[in-house]
Amino acid sequence: RKEVEQDPGPFNVPEGATVAFNCTYSNSASQSFFWYRQDCRKEPKLLMSVYSSGNEDGRFTAQLNRASQYISLLIRDSKLSDSATYLCVVNSRDDKIIFGKGTRLHILP
């Protein structure tokens, strides 16, 4: 099993729709979790951290399920500008930083 797994997509979603994707991780000792966004041919940028209690930032909601070892990202009222690759990132106790391969999202007009 890969350390961090994501569905590569692409997810083709009409503008205004809600889209959700998950990321699973294999190391139960993982300490912290993040979602990064990467636009084509650009560097990754932090979208949001993921907390055990779940957290929301505007149209974005992140959830962590430690028992099942997955994190999720929900995007409501999707915009054309949300089109990007979303990278799941897991930091382990020994500061090993693991990125998933990313999920490609295309918002359709």
Added chain:
Amino acid sequence: ETGVTQSPTHLIKTRGQQVTLRCSSQSGHNTVSWYQQALGQGPQFIFQYYREEENGRGNFPPRFSGLQFPNYSSELNVNALELDDSALYLCASSLEVGEREQFFGPGTRLTVL
């Protein structure tokens, strides 16, 4: 802009050569991490430096080495280049180890022929 810069932006080398990539972190950021991103893949963690000492390493061979300097700059050195080393190399800085946000530079695209 993140305040993290990398040079060069593009580089072409041949198999067997050596390369040095450079990164300038945000002032005050004591931690720098280097990543390799192949086409269609997520970034792969190479190693991390904290206050000029290596602080963690991914599954990369010893021919990948690094240095961090007191002026918040750092280097990634790759010896005996192989074709599979062709990738985007990203550096990311943060204030401290485990800091919630890393700030990425724009990357250096390395092509090995």
